[in-house]
Amino acid sequence: MKKVLKVTGKILLGLLILIVSLIAILFISRLIGKAVNNRTPDGGINETMYVDINGTKQWINIYGQDKDNPVLLYLHGGPCGATSWLDWSILRRLSEDYTVVSWDQRGFGHNYPEYKVDELLCAETMMQDGIEMTDYLREHLSKDKITVMGISWGSIYAANLALEYPDRYDAVVAMSLVVDIPESQQRFKDWALKQSENDPEMHKLAEAFDPQKIVLSDEESDNIDKLSDKYCYYDDYFKDADENMYAALWFNPNCTLKEQLQCLGFSENYNADIDKQQGENSSNAFNMVQEMSLSGRTKYEIPFYVIEGKQDTGYINMAEEAAAYFDKVEAPDKELMYVDGGHMAPMLKTDELAGFMHKIAQKNK
Secondary structure (H helix, E strand, O other): OHHHHHHHHHHHHHHHHHHHHHHHHHHHHHHHHHHHHOOOOOOOEEEEEEEEEOOEEEEEEEEEOOOOOOEEEEEOOOOOOOOHHHHHHHHHOOOOOOEEEEEOOOOOHHHOOOOOOOOOOOHHHHHHHHHHHHHHHHHHOOOOOEEEEEEOHHHHHHHHHHHHOHHHEEEEEEEOOOOOHHHHHHHHHHHHHHHOOOOHHHHHHHHHOOOOOOOOOHHHHHHHHHHHHHHOOOOOHHHHOOOOHHHHHHOOOOOOHHHHHHHOOOOHHHHHHHHHHHHHHHHHHHHHHHHOOOOOOOEOOOOEEEEEEOOOEEOOEEHHHHHHHHHHOEOOOEEEEEEOOOOOHHHHOHHHHHHHHHHHHHHOO
């Protein structure tokens, strides 16, 4: 018996040593990876800072391989959906052609919780944030104009900035374009009715949906979720991306271990707090988005480019609504590109994104 216990003890000790060694290797590799990714390219730029914007501190990272390249400002979705934990590696794919600026919009991402905001988001505030950040970058990087690119909420945000301040931008790139909530919701209802023709329960939910409502009740939101869960394509950052998103998170040079754990959902208090703040803002978010509706606003003084996921059928961002809007746009140059996938596919298909952005950079030289 003693012999068995002794052997078992040795095995357990060996396993403990192995586990500790693997953890040590994991963290050492993280430190090395972060150090490598934090290097500034020769002749390039790599700066991380908080900028005073419209009464708040807002986080940005500026990265590029050549300071002479044009500047690209990236607007994340949400409006409360800062994704700099993961997007940094995707955006760096564009750094051969652009000096890329990743920006966590007010109150979220790296701005949270130290610089969280208590007031509800509104279109006027966000537009002021956008133009102040744009002017800061133009001065800081000595550029007359910059390119603005956004996804989802960021797409309608970018389009509004381009429409209102065309003298500050040389092009606008809208990914997973949001155009007008009621118009898109009507298309979603028609699509959901067709998808559910042979499913009476789902068909009833689709029939009950009122596309003219901007802010939905909890019950209405639940019904939309049921329709979406059954019929819509959902992108998975970690599964669908060309880049390895687990490595992107672990080796993020701008992300602390605490932030990484929070991003992965290991901090219940943090996630409950930020969910609460997002919920409070989300109650007003759709009204804010609708204030920025692009319906009838189709004349751009600068080039206008769109990237859409072929299977993007979200109820406020139907791909067919984006295509219909694109057809009406008048601009010095315009182009619509499709990629396989849903709402986040334009970011996740990094090879196609990098190729498209390279073409735009060449056009605008």
